[in-house]
Amino acid sequence: MINYKDLGLVNTKVMFEKAMKGGYAIPAFNFNNMEQLQAIVKAAVETKSPVILQVSKGARQYANQTLLRYMAEGAVAYAKELGCQNPEIVLHLDHGDSFETCKSCIDMGFSSVMIDGSHLPYEENVALTKKVVDYAHQFDVTVEGELGVLAGVEDEVSSDHHTYTDPAEVVDFVTKTGCDSLAISIGTSHGAFKFTPEQCHVDPATGRLVPPPLAFDVLDGVMKELPGFPIVLHGSSSVPQEEVEIINANGGALKAAIGIPEEELRKAAKSSVCKINIDSDSRLAMTAAIRKVFADKPAEFDPRKYLGPARDNMEKLYKEKIINVLGSDNKLVD
Numbered sequence: 001m002i003n004y005k006d007l008g009l010v011n012t013k014v015m016f017e018k019a020m021k022g023g024y025a026i027p028a029f030n031f032n033n034m035e036q037l038q039a040i041v042k043a044a045v046e047t048k049s050p051v052i053l054q055v056s057k058g059a060r061q062y063a064n065q066t067l068l069r070y071m072a073e074g075a076v077a078y079a080k081e082l083g084c085q086n087p088e089i090v091l092h093l094d095h096g097d098s099f100e101t102c103k104s105c106i107d108m109g110f111s112s113v114m115i116d117g118s119h120l121p122y123e124e125n126v127a128l129t130k131k132v133v134d135y136a137h138q139f140d141v142t143v144e145g146e147l148g149v150l151a152g153v154e155d156e157v158s159s160d161h162h163t164y165t166d167p168a169e170v171v172d173f174v175t176k177t178g179c180d181s182l183a184i185s186i187g188t189s190h191g192a193f194k195f196t197p198e199q200c201h202v203d204p205a206t207g208r209l210v211p212p213p214l215a216f217d218v219l220d221g222v223m224k225e226l227p228g229f230p231i232v233l234h235g236s237s238s239v240p241q242e243e244v245e246i247i248n249a250n251g252g253a254l255k256a257a258i259g260i261p262e263e264e265l266r267k268a269a270k271s272s273v274c275k276i277n278i279d280s281d282s283r284l285a286m287t288a289a290i291r292k293v294f295a296d297k298p299a300e301f302d303p304r305k306y307l308g309p310a311r312d313n314m315e316k317l318y319k320e321k322i323i324n325v326l327g328s329d330n331k332l333v334d
């Protein structure tokens with residue numbers, strides 16, 4: 001049994017309290033390789049932002065849960081080496097699918113876990129979430145639950161349609177389970193293809209597709225029922241069209257990749273939304289940079305020469321999110 005505090009990590013409790021008071025949201029970036037982690041840590045240090053490192057089931061299968069845990073421990077040391085005296089880094093399990101998975105992460109030093117029982121009947125979701133909370137709270141590990149179902153595909157989590165969160169259920173769920181934060185469904189979705197072109201309209205100024213707005217009425221309903229309670233948005237990549245265009249101009253074939261407009265996320269970040277999950281955008285930034293090197297320099301075969309630009313491009317993206325979307329910059333104490 002390893003406690004996250006011994007690794008220099010923090011849980012989400014105080015982080016979310018400050019985010020709630022300050023009207024900003026904490027970035028939750030997924031990682032599964034060294035370059036991504038370096039980019040996240042550098043971006044967080046240079047902008048003085050707290051950050052949540054997220055590990056999905058797919059990442060655990062790809063990179064190994066133990067290795068990722070050691071990488072997160074390394075992230076704390078790296079942040080300090082970069083000059084950050086008091087980094088605030090959470091290691092979070094994204095979409096935990098069972099009590100056993102959550103327990104195994106808690107036992108090896110994760111400071112926060114999500115138990116995703118959103119696909120289960122309501123009472124089963126309550127029971128499973130409560131079981132995880134009861135275990136996690138013994139070790140001061142925070143727990144994110146979920147009500148409502150997001151559309152889209154992210155690793156093994158997939159659904160072909162949204163089921164918005166029902167504000168009438170949230171008080172009962174939070175009270176019965178004791179969870180520390182709640183992921184809700186208001187129209188964000190997993191992956192880079194969040195909407196079909198038929199669901200969008202064309203912006204006459206840019207010629208680009210604009211998706212339907214998020215269901216802020218559902219968010220308002222949840223906030224009315226649970227004032228001051230931390231809310232989480234999954235599937236909140238904006239799918240930057242510049243990156244999609246670079247990918248497609250250099251041999252890629254991403255058709256009609258559409259994300260959530262940044263204005264909508266900025267608005268959400270100022271509300272009770274304390275954590276915003278971004279994964280696809282970093283995949284796009286990485287892929288665009290690598291494709292460009294491959295197209296421009298076909299003789300290049302040193303991985304550092306394409307993973308390096310990929311890392312730089314991700315770092316730029318993370319900083320842009322922190323400063324222009326989440327507003328979590330300059331929140332660390334020196």
Ligand SMILES: [Zn+2]
Binds near residue numbers: 154277
């Ligand atoms: Zn998710």
